[in-house]
């Protein structure tokens with residue numbers, strides 16, 4: 001078995017040696033899925049995983065735009081159309097200076113498994129640009145988004161590829177992107193999700209990734225007859241996912257102690273309540289300021305510069321910022337401090353070594369492709385409402401989201417339970433995600 005995995009990874013490394021994040025994501029999947037393939041004749045010998053690591057299509061393009069000083073700027077735009085076996089490509093767009101092929105391929109690969117887990121018919125894709133929205137005016141953001149869409153529009157469509165937001169792409173950017181798509185195509189369709197509520201968006205989509213992560217953690221805690229009530233919770237990030245994860249934790253009776261951004265983290269020993277969270281939402285979504293400004297409004301809190309929040313004692317940790325933000329040392333600190341549950345809101349925030357430490361300690365650990373799937377699932381629900389030309393209530397969408405997170409949890413139990421009863425959610429999510437895509441690929445032949 002070990003040789004099968006090594007031989008496969010060698011081949012993937014030969015072709016993608018310069019893409020460390022992509023290799024990391026593939027390795028995690030291969031280690032759990034290859035043993036399953038070897039035991040099941042219908043998948044064995046068909047090179048299904050080898051086909052799945054190769055994007056169906058990679059689009060790379062130039063994005064030229066003019067900044068407020070009248071200077072011409074040039075960025076790179078991408079869309080990775082990874083796998084369309086079970087539905088049109090679906091996945092977010094990331095605008096961040098670190099964006100490159102390795103980052104987008106790892107995200108697109110994860111998205112294939114995640115979307116399969118949602119129970120909805122969506123393939124996987126991801127895209128973005130090395131454009132940095134930080135410090136840009138609204139007009140600059142608009143000009144960049146319009147320039148980006150003036151090329152992307154020919155590669156996407158409501159039945160082909162449906163982008164959405166991710167880091168650096170929120171409701172403002174989605175609006176500008178949609179506006180240019182509509183103008184160029186002269187059609188009003190559900191081609192992008194995360195739209196505004198007055199023009200085709202779904203209620204609960206803004207909240208869905210963060211809420212979904214907490215619903216998933218709730219399901220994990222229930223397996224131990226436990227809950228969020230009275231728990232100390234640390235959250236990283238302070239963007240879309242972190243904000244709504246924090247909100248749901250507060251609603252369920254937990255105490256949120258931290259939030260962070262790339263400059264450091266804030267620690268509020270009294271807990272970040274709904275009013276303080278409203279301050280953070282205004283700070284991040286409207287003023288676009290830094291998390292350190294929190295201590296100006298709440299001076300009893302502390303700002304710890306240049307660090308991540310994992311050193312704070314907690315019961316539950318929710319990494320909601322970015323990839324590889326939690327390493328082995330952080331994992332050991334969390335474990336030594338008595339943490340019982342880690343549920344990933346971000347994509348691949350824990351390193352491989354950190355996950356090994358969580359598994360060794362047999363705590364509850366959920367990988368992002370399962371626990372943060374509520375965002376894309378609700379995007380799927382937005383697509384359904386767009387197709388129906390209809391709008392569900394907040395409660396209807398929230399109940400569907402809860403059901404989907406519960407179904408994903410069940411799938412992880414089905415495929416992830418070890419002989420001693422411990423649930424390896426990484427194995428469960430990878431195999432459950434794989435099976436559905438593999439069946440579709442087998443049915444559709446070698447294409």
Ligand SMILES: NC(=O)C1=CN([C@@H]2O[C@H](COP(=O)(O)OP(=O)(O)OC[C@H]3O[C@@H](n4cnc5c(N)ncnc54)[C@H](O)[C@@H]3O)[C@@H](O)[C@H]2O)C=CC1
Nearest residue numbers: 166167168209237238239240241261262321322346347375
């Ligand atoms: N928005 C969505 O619906 C979904 C997002 N995700 C993932 O959740 C994570 C957060 O995304 P969003 O909240 O949407 O983005 P966002 O742009 O709203 O917020 C990103 C957050 O991460 C922080 N961050 C970014 N780079 C960082 C770094 N190098 N060090 C520390 N902090 C850093 C930012 O300061 C910010 O707080 C990402 O991994 C994204 O891929 C996953 C599923 C869906």
Ligand SMILES: O=C(O)CCC(=O)C(=O)O
Nearest residue numbers: 091092164166375376379
């Ligand atoms: O809502 C979507 O389509 C994309 C969400 C996303 O990018 C993700 O799940 O990582």
